[in-house]
Amino acid sequence: MIEFEGLGMAYPGHQGRPPVAALQDVDLKVADGEFVSIVGPSGCGKSTLLHLVAGFGKPTSGRISVDGREVSKPGSERAVVFQQAALYPWLNVRDNIGFGLRIHGIRGREYERRVQHYLGIMGLTTFEHHAPYHLSGGMRQRVAIARALITEPEIMLMDEPFGALDAQTRNEMQRFLLRLWRTLRPTVLFVTHDVEESILLGDRVVIMTARPGRVALDLRVPFARPREWDLVLTPEFIDVKRRLLSVLQPQLESAQRVEDFISELESPDDGAREDGHI
Ligand SMILES: Nc1ncnc2c1ncn2[C@@H]1O[C@H](COP(=O)(O)OP(=O)(O)OP(=O)(O)O)[C@@H](O)[C@H]1O
Numbered sequence: 334m335i336e337f338e339g340l341g342m343a344y345p346g347h348q349g350r351p352p353v354a355a356l357q358d359v360d361l362k363v364a365d366g367e368f369v370s371i372v373g374p375s376g377c378g379k380s381t382l383l384h385l386v387a388g389f390g391k392p393t394s395g396r397i398s399v400d401g402r403e404v405s406k407p408g409s410e411r412a413v414v415f416q417q418a419a420l421y422p423w424l425n426v427r428d429n430i431g432f433g434l435r436i437h438g439i440r441g442r443e444y445e446r447r448v449q450h451y452l453g454i455m456g457l458t459t460f461e462h463h464a465p466y467h468l469s470g471g472m473r474q475r476v477a478i479a480r481a482l483i484t485e486p487e488i489m490l491m492d493e494p495f496g497a498l499d500a501q502t503r504n505e506m507q508r509f510l511l512r513l514w515r516t517l518r519p520t521v522l523f524v525t526h527d528v529e530e531s532i533l534l535g536d537r538v539v540i541m542t543a544r545p546g547r548v549a550l551d552l553r554v555p556f557a558r559p560r561e562w563d564l565v566l567t568p569e570f571i572d573v574k575r576r577l578l579s580v581l582q583p584q585l586e587s588a589q590r591v592e593d594f595i596s597e598l599e600s601p602d603d604g605a606r607e608d609g610h611i
């Protein structure tokens with residue numbers, strides 16, 4: 334289980350500016366094998382939250398624990414998939430996928446077996462010797478997911494993994510991810526800007542407030558699995574979506590007001606020029 338208790342994160346301010354409070358008082362419990370979608374305005378600390386679970390940094394207040402142990406550094410039981418597939422450009426597909434195994438000292442027959450297995454389930458077998466830059470965006474993301482899954486992590490931290498894909502590829506990747514999740518049952522924290530995606534994939538949808546990010550709503554998705562893709566057309570789905578949007582929309586507006594205020598502070602005369610005064 335992942336537990337967030339009074340979690341806060343403030344980044345030091347640049348050039349004498351005050352610190353940026355990215356997260357404040359985040360309290361959340363995620364059960365083993367649960368799929369939790371996280372939605373919130375840009376800049377509300379979603380990536381920060383995942384980075385802290387991954388152990389890439391330390392919170393400035395509160396704590397995160399996994400199975401009762403406080404997270405203090407990265408660990409092989411936690412894997413991250415970013416929005417832009419962060420592949421090693423100098424390694425081909427199979428070596429990218431096998432990278433995590435090598436780090437863990439897995440070589441020889443076991444290495445080969447697992448790499449072939451993941452190439453197969455990802456539909457990448459015929460591309461195993463290709464360089465990442467020869468792949469489409471969807472394929473690159475499949476390589477990134479295979480690379481994260483191959484060490485069989487208990488926790489998958491996914492930061493808008495399908496955000497940069499076209500609608501059709503995104504849809505294929507969603508189905509694909511759900512199939513993998515059903516088989517391997519990792520705990521998933523899945524950040525997305527897409528409310529429909531958050532409902533279709535998640536057991537729960539957590540909506541965060543504008544910065545500093547806190548939990549604004551934690552909603553259990555009331556639809557059985559497997560979910561058909563025309564679920565989005567049903568009145569029940571639209572009701573859930575409406576409920577989420579009613580909480581999310583004011584947060585998006587409040588985040589926008591803060592951004593406007595900051596940009597006005599940083600360039601006070603832009604507005605005047607637009608008004609035609611200069
Ligand atoms: N390393 C850093 N140093 C200073 N400030 C940072 C750092 N990383 C993030 N921030 C700030 O913390 C806040 C939260 O950032 P974060 O990237 O976690 O937001 P997000 O919710 O993931 O946004 P988006 O939806 O745009 O990806 C932002 O104001 C950002 O500028």
Ligand SMILES: [Mg+2]
Nearest residue numbers: 379380381492
């Ligand atoms: Mg982010």
